[in-house]
Amino acid sequence: MIPVRGFDGAHVAVLGLGRSGISAARALREGGAQVLVWDDTPAARERAEAEGFEVRDMLRPGAFDDIACLVVSPGIPHLYPAPNPVIAAAYAAGVPVDNDIGLFFRSLGEGWEMFDRAPKVVAVTGSNGKSTTSALIHHLLHASGRDSQLAGNIGRGVLDIDPLEDGSVVVLELSSYQTDLARALTPDVAVFTNLSPDHLDRHAGLGGYFAAKRRLFAEGGPDRAIIGVDEVEGRYLANQLSEGRGDDRVIRVSSGTKLTGPGWQVFARKGFLTEWRKGRQVASIDLREVTGLPGAHNHQNACAAYAACRALGLGPRDIEAGLKTFSGLPHRSQTIAEAKGVRYVNDSKATNVDSAVKALQAFTNIRWICGGLMKEGGLEGLAPGLPNVTKAYVIGREAAAFALGLPGVEAEICTTMERAVAQAMHDAQPGDVILLAPAAASFDQYDNFEKRGEDFAARVLASLG
Template identity: 80%
Template sequence: MIPVLGLTGAKVGVLGLGRSGLSAARALREGGAVPIVWDDNASARERAEAEGFEARDLRKAMDELTRLVVSPGIPHLYPTPNPVIAAALRAGVPVDNDIGLFFQSLGQGWDAFDVTPKVITVTGSNGKSTTSALIHHLLESAGRDSQLAGNIGRGVLDIDELINGSVVVLELSSYQTELARSLTPDVAVFTNLSPDHLDRHGGHGGYFAAKRRLFAEGGPDRAIIGVDEDEGLFLANQLAEGPGDDRVIRVSSGSKLTGPGWQVFARKGFLSEWRKGRQVASIDLREVTGLPGAHNHQNACAAYAACRAVGLAPRQIEQGLHSFAGLPHRSQVVGEKDGVRFVNDSKATNVDAALKALQAFPKIRWVCGGLMKEGGLEALEPGCANVVKAYVIGCEAEGFALQLPGVEAEICTSMERAVAEAAKDAQPGEVVLLAPAAASFDQYDNFEKRGDDFVAQVEKLL
């Protein structure tokens, strides 16, 4: 656990008692603060009370609070602030989250280390979980002490106490970067940007602004920026003092990057690192089975750059890439039968992520559908050339199928039927791919449950 420092004796409200909320309450108490907690769910309050925390309606405690710590799923501005947060805003009580507490506390403890630890943060729309897990894997495979936390793995305040030279890798969502009052990573990664969570951020500009805080307010020593979209180009331009400023490492998948600065890019399956106008390393990604497709090659470039920024050699990174198995629900190869591969990419919950999955394989029996997001499905058209047929699931299956651009579609509704029909139709050399391009909440609690169902149906066939 990382005790929260700087709030000894202060009463701190904790709103939301899921993983990050309870973790924050424990870390606050460990650091000498006095947490007062609340969750609208009575069973969550009972669990907290069983650990000795005082549960009380925080709207009635604002005059006592020094700070309000909020879990990431609770809206603080758009579409409307949660009533407790609205009360805090009116009372002038600072609103924060566990990420802010982590950086606040970490910054007060550096004197204890001979070799100061490093913090690498990863944000973006797609690929941040894979990139974060890959950085963690590469560090561990090279013998560096590393912990993975944040939006993946453990809550950030639940990690073990740091040791000399260790590295903390944090995946951060826009919900987390938008609210944290302290953001001071050593290395910050921006993978890419595509429309997502727009209601929560008041539109595309607000969504980008939430991501940008990690770089503009965090001031990382090194910023690794995916420049395949305009927002990434803009962000890299804002952070660099000139073309040769190697505090910014530009990353691309598909485009050769030139200039006197520091670049890492992938083209035709090869990763290249260039610095000061010269190539310094190259890695063949085509045989890295845990990272299929151009979108995963972008993840590999970002992870490579982050590890180079903390001192790993290209050969160490290359060895680690080949032992990376990938993450569940993200281009996860479930199995193969009669020359047909089954791939679970349930995490492809938006159009951009699904498009990248479609572009990773040449002949696809596509299991898709779910709770559609804003913007429609037209942007999928470039990847639909690889689709032999779509098998549509979800409560909106008919409406979803009508929006698919130029694709033969069968309405299946259930995962069981979709997998069975796709497997029956599939020919050797084809891929049965779950890449929903939609949220899961019409039929499943989350994308993991949806992916688990796909895997279960495939395992029946295998």
């Protein structure tokens, strides 16, 4: 645990008692704060009371009179589409609002003067690829013998990690919800993967969404920034952070575009990762041999992770060895089986059109299981990947409407995962890929994308015996 500093003896309120909220409450208490908690769910309040926390309804009159800070869980709106009433009450009372990420950064450096090598923090944000990039950085560090912990949106709660050791590294995956509200953001290395429309209601549009991501760099002031430049927002961000073409504090990353010049670049083309620095090629790695990172989108993740590890001092050959042992993350282009010439891939995390089209472009001869709760913006963005689809098997309550949005693709309305898997397996020929990449949210049929991916995997494995 990382005890939260700066609130010894003060009253601090915690709103939302999920994983990050209860973790923040414990870390605040460990640091000496007097912690009060609130959650709309009675069961969550009862669990907190069982741990000895005082429960206070933060909407009662005078609730904020003695509160020094309100700590908010990331799922609770603090601005758009409207602030949660408790947060609005904190604003009205002039009480600072923060989250566990802000508490983490304000408390991290305690006792570091005793270390020969100060620990480092790598923070990863962006729309797609955050989890894979974060996990890959952690894996590469671990494989090279560096002490590393993975936390934030993936792995452990950020305040639940073990106390840091000499030269250790913390790798954080950070969502826009987390970067938007944190009052302290001071990573040593910050990574921006890419940007595509998502969570627009929480940020009042694409500009607000990008602004939340940008805070990690503009206010965080990292020593090194790794920026995906395949979208205009990334090119803008890299330009804003750089003092000139040769400024190697910014490492530009691309999948598909050759980057050259006097600065520091890492890019992937035709399956090869290349590092280019000070006008010359430094290293090259054949990513086609890395089975855990299929497709151009994963090659972008590999470039970002490679750049972050190079910024931390790892050598190219050590990184290459680590890449070859990375098996990928569950529900993200995860090969769950290969049988009779057919490959079965679980990409249930492809919950939006942008991530789904990247999965479609990673394979050919696809029997595609798709559908679910459609998001804003329609399905037009899937067009570049549709030529790789042999047939679509559509699930979800909106299956018929989803199928209509796939022009030129043979589509069968299956509705359920059970029927989709059975029909795709019946139709499959050697050389085919049966791919779950829904391009939609899971909530019409499942609690989350993990449950959806687990259902797909279980039905495939049961059918294969």
